[in-house]
Amino acid sequence: MRIAVCMKAVVEPQSRIELDGDGNLRREQLRYEVNEYDLYAVEEAIRLVDSNDGEVTVITLGTEGAVQGLRKGLAMGAADAIHIDCDPYALDPSGVAALLAAALREGAYDLVLAGVESDDLGGAQVGVLLAEELGYAATTLVVGTSAPSEGSMEVRRELEAGEHSTVEIQLPAVLTIQSGINEPRYPSLKGIMAAKRKELVEKTPADLGFAELPLPRVAALGLELPPPRELARMLEGSAEETAAELVRILREEERAL
Amino acid sequence: MSRSIWFVAEHQDGQLHRGAAELAAAARAVGDETVAVVCSAPGGTVAQQVAPFADRVLLVEDPSLEPYTAGIWAQAVVALAKEHAPAAILLPHAPLGRDLGPVLAARLEAGLMTDCIALEWDEGLVGKRSVLRRKLVARERVTTSIAVATCQRAAFSAVAAGEPGTVETVEPSIDAEAARTRFVAMERAEMGEENITEADVVVAGGRGLGDAEKFGVVQDLAAALGGVMGASRPVVDQGWVAHDRQIGSSGITVRPKLYFALGISGAVQHVVGMRESDVIVAINKDPQAPIFEYAHYGIADDLFKVVPALLAELES
Numbered sequence: 001m002r003i004a005v006c007m008k009a010v011v012e013p014q015s016r017i018e019l020d021g022d023g024n025l026r027r028e029q030l031r032y033e034v035n036e037y038d039l040y041a042v043e044e045a046i047r048l049v050d051s052n053d054g055e056v057t058v059i060t061l062g063t064e065g066a067v068q069g070l071r072k073g074l075a076m077g078a079a080d081a082i083h084i085d086c087d088p089y090a091l092d093p094s095g096v097a098a099l100l101a102a103a104l105r106e107g108a109y110d111l112v113l114a115g116v117e118s119d120d121l122g123g124a125q126v127g128v129l130l131a132e133e134l135g136y137a138a139t140t141l142v143v144g145t146s147a148p149s150e151g152s153m154e155v156r157r158e159l160e161a162g163e164h165s166t167v168e169i170q171l172p173a174v175l176t177i178q179s180g181i182n183e184p185r186y187p188s189l190k191g192i193m194a195a196k197r198k199e200l201v202e203k204t205p206a207d208l209g210f211a212e213l214p215l216p217r218v219a220a221l222g223l224e225l226p227p228p229r230e231l232a233r234m235l236e237g238s239a240e241e242t243a244a245e246l247v248r249i250l251r252e253e254e255r256a257l
Numbered sequence: 258m259s260r261s262i263w264f265v266a267e268h269q270d271g272q273l274h275r276g277a278a279e280l281a282a283a284a285r286a287v288g289d290e291t292v293a294v295v296c297s298a299p300g301g302t303v304a305q306q307v308a309p310f311a312d313r314v315l316l317v318e319d320p321s322l323e324p325y326t327a328g329i330w331a332q333a334v335v336a337l338a339k340e341h342a343p344a345a346i347l348l349p350h351a352p353l354g355r356d357l358g359p360v361l362a363a364r365l366e367a368g369l370m371t372d373c374i375a376l377e378w379d380e381g382l383v384g385k386r387s388v389l390r391r392k393l394v395a396r397e398r399v400t401t402s403i404a405v406a407t408c409q410r411a412a413f414s415a416v417a418a419g420e421p422g423t424v425e426t427v428e429p430s431i432d433a434e435a436a437r438t439r440f441v442a443m444e445r446a447e448m449g450e451e452n453i454t455e456a457d458v459v460v461a462g463g464r465g466l467g468d469a470e471k472f473g474v475v476q477d478l479a480a481a482l483g484g485v486m487g488a489s490r491p492v493v494d495q496g497w498v499a500h501d502r503q504i505g506s507s508g509i510t511v512r513p514k515l516y517f518a519l520g521i522s523g524a525v526q527h528v529v530g531m532r533e534s535d536v537i538v539a540i541n542k543d544p545q546a547p548i549f550e551y552a553h554y555g556i557a558d559d560l561f562k563v564v565p566a567l568l569a570e571l572e573s
């Protein structure tokens with residue numbers, strides 16, 4: 001069984017988020033990490049090949065910084081990696097899916113896994129768009145997989161309010177993986193050393209047949225600060241002071257205790 | 258030319274989802290005509306249920322359309338959209354829209370905006386969506402002739418039921434054999450041992466608690482307040498507490514008199530499960546955490562200092 005896993009470098013939650021005078025995001029102060037949902041996808045892929053034979057390829061589209069995610073995927077147990085060197089901000093999700101598909105088409109993967117969404121932009125569409133590009137079936141929000149048999153597999157899909165459904169999907173397929181499906185392993189020292197010797201293929205959009213980047217179907221118009229909401233009454237002071245004030249308010253003003 | 262905005266009606270077990278009236282509101286805000294698309298098995302009443310929220314209902318009936326699978330619904334909706342060329346198709350940003358939205362977009366060569374919190378028409382469908390963990394809002398415009406968008410739950414206020422729109426039954430254009438996903442089974446939510454939806458006080462902890470052992474202070478505070486313990490999703494995913502404690506879109510919705518959010522950032526999927534609480538208190542060391550937008554009282558400090566102080570104060 002051959003499985004590819006899509007990984008994305010996302011803005012770290014602790015990064016300072018600021019707009020400059022023209023309303024552009026100050027990108028130079030952003031730090032990146034691997035999208036957490038993608039780690040669940042890598043782990044699930046490794047477990048599937050461990051119990052059914054096969055190999056895992058990890059792939060990312062991004063600038064140099066995105067390669068760090070691939071190294072993590074290799075250290076966790078992927079066999080090889082593909083880096084599409086391209087500024088992700090120059091593409092919309094349909095463009096990202098087109099480039100990923102071009103890089104994955106020849107690999108004839110049985111399964112492509114992706115995180116359910118990216119933690120920073122939350123688009124939640126590249127996985128399924130990629131499936132359509134490749135002509136694969138797709139299912140989203142997967143929280144359980146089972147061993148494939150006779151060209152299909154059953155997956156457990158998370159719905160809302162604690163409900164789930166089981167879906168049988170024919171391979172080849174794309175699954176978008178939801179958190180909680182497994183517990184991603186920490187790469188071992190041995191894994192990290194082994195990763196250094198594994199193949200990491202570099203591709204440019206031109207290598208993939210894109211002399212020009214695909215035109216976006218969604219245009220970015222700008223960024224703004226969230227609309228002001230009714231903010232909380234913030235209690236100030238030492239922990240003892242804020243605790244005392246809160247208990248007083250809850251007892252006397254809100255009569256909630 | 259009049260602008261027709263479609264929305265795909267979400268339903269299960271013959272019942273229209275109440276989110277349909279929110280999609281109708283979103284559609285009405287940007288179009289001249291609101292059309293509900295209903296994919297269902299023959300003999301249902303979903304079309305009649307959704308009619309009061311739309312000018313027109315396009316009903317596609319086929320036994321293969323229930324229970325839902327993305328593949329067959331996509332065939333039905335794509336065929337209709339190719340024939341009638343609506344300006345936009347709206348779906349809920351929920352399991353249905355996450356599954357079906359990108360398939361429609363790909364097959365109609367349409368741009369897709371997901372998780373929209375506002376929509377307007379300005380030389381095309383323009384949407385606003387929260388990005389970077391709700392610290393910024395992005396404005397986007399779909400540049401293709403058909404637009405597809407998914408709308409965040411509860412971001413649009415539901416329209417009231419009006420004069421029912423006309424229901425037109427259309428011939429399905431479906432090849433069920435070609436579908437590559439098949440519905441197998443449905444699992445209902447399991448009930449927990451302690452019914453936390455009925456508690457007057459819920460103390461919920463998030464990833465900010467750090468680990469299972471330190472999560473104990475959440476239980477301590479819950480006990481001191483005579484309440485029950487709840488959690489955000491990562492806490493449940495990591496097995497610190499059981500599934501039935503998860504509050505939010507994929508867990509339970511609570512509406513206690515008093516809700517404490519400890520070390521919870523305030524992601525929308527969590528907030529939908531607690532924002533109706535009477536009094537909300539948030540303790541988070543990040544003063545910019547979005548949870549403070551929903552809380553009535555906030556303490557921007559280390560919870561491991563504030564909670565022990567609270568326990569001491571409650572004892573006195």
Ligand SMILES: Cc1cc2nc3c(=O)[nH]c(=O)nc-3n(C[C@H](O)[C@H](O)[C@H](O)COP(=O)(O)OP(=O)(O)OC[C@H]3O[C@@H](n4cnc5c(N)ncnc54)[C@H](O)[C@@H]3O)c2cc1C
Pocket residue numbers: 116117462463464465466488489490491492503504505506507508509519520521522523524525526527530540541542543546558559560561
């Ligand atoms: C389809 C889908 C469904 C989902 N369903 C749900 C759901 O039902 N419920 C749910 O909760 N989530 C759900 N999520 C996940 C959701 O998007 C968020 O990832 C999640 O709610 C974040 O949980 P958190 O706030 O505990 O963690 P984080 O976002 O990591 O926040 C931790 C917070 O703790 C604070 N903190 C850290 N240390 C301290 C300290 N010492 N003192 C005080 N504060 C501290 C940090 O400042 C931070 O704000 C869902 C996601 C998806 C995609």
